[in-house]
Amino acid sequence: MSRLDMLDLDSELDSESRMMRDTVRKFADDRLRPHIRDWFEDGTLPARELAQEFGKLGVLGMHLKGYGCQGATASQYALVCAEVEAVDSGLRSLVSVQGSLAMYAIWAYGSEEQKQRWLPGMAAGELIGCFGLTEPDSGSDPGSMTTRATRDGDDWILHGSKMWITNGSLADVAVVWARTDEGIRGFLVEKGMPGYTTTDVHHKISLRASVTSALSFDEVRLPAESQLPLAKGLKGPLGCLTEARFGIISGVTGAARDALESTIDYANSRTQFGRPISGFQLTQRKLAEMGVALNQAQLTARRLGELKDAGRITPAQISFGKFANVRAALEICREARSILGGSGITTEYPVLRHAVNLETVYTYEGTHEVHTLVLGQALTGQDAFR
Known part of the structure; x- marks a missing residue:
């Protein structure tokens, strides 16, 4: 062990x-x-x-x-x-x-x-995809999206934009969600289609080792076979988000684990007042709390994995995991930085890099506040979104 x-x-x-x-x-x-x-x-x-x-x-x-x-x-x-x-x-x-x-x-x-x-x-990784749901003015409320697809004979004409799209400029195919006269629908937009352009987001201080892009659609003509036939309404994109959030729940425990492990190694080797700082009671209290929080997050991830494998997991349980684990991982990384002192603000150690990355994870695929309301609704039966 x-x-x-x-x-x-x-x-x-x-x-x-x-x-x-x-x-x-x-x-x-x-x-x-x-x-x-x-x-x-x-x-x-x-x-x-x-x-x-x-x-x-x-x-x-x-x-x-x-x-x-x-x-x-x-x-x-x-x-x-x-x-x-x-x-x-x-x-x-x-x-x-x-x-x-x-x-x-x-x-x-x-x-x-x-x-x-x-x-x-x-x-095989030979083709790359991205997922276009978030818009410049439509994040937590995807139902307010303005990207629109209209019929033109058998084709669709797509117009609008998406923002904060991971892998956007790399993608050979973009899964794009748009408003139609028939409700929200999904479309496959291929790289190089006339009117489809991408622009990378620069000057990021978080998720810097990741390609983040804006997608723009200027009257992009899509053949009928570009539509995802089984995606009808918001249930389609929200189902995808539920699927992706599951990976976040466990993924962030890896960031927290790496931050804690590197911090313990540092604390055991860093000497102050004639002894390793890991031997001081206040440092041990921080490490103990971080260790307990990490293992609790891992327990949550393990249990939700069991539920998903059994086909019994619910969106509210996914929200439970993202709400609890991202917050715990972020707090672990922030506390780890405090033990490293000045060394913690450099990239020589991974803790602050993990922390600034987790600031984004805290927000994307459902903000912390959105998951709070999902859990509140599960507990009370009352919808507080509107």
């Missing part, structure tokens, strides 16, 4: 899950960790190259069945998310946006032809 696995959760893993976890951890340590500081500082990421490497590992859309996907359990996917986010939240976003948003939308709501065309290449 490792010092951070205070509840011996690792002993409950079956051999297949442990092997999968260890394989991804080794890849993360060998391929990702040596470069993440430079990627973060430079605001760059070799995303296409990494997507293909993730594809060879089999982690893109790994929890989906068929079409080149592994058909792994939700619990196994959760372990992978934790290992990737232990390096950086931006890297986990690359994996989860590809698999749990773009691929899942096609897998759950697409036609057989759409699935055959896109999913095998996306699972």
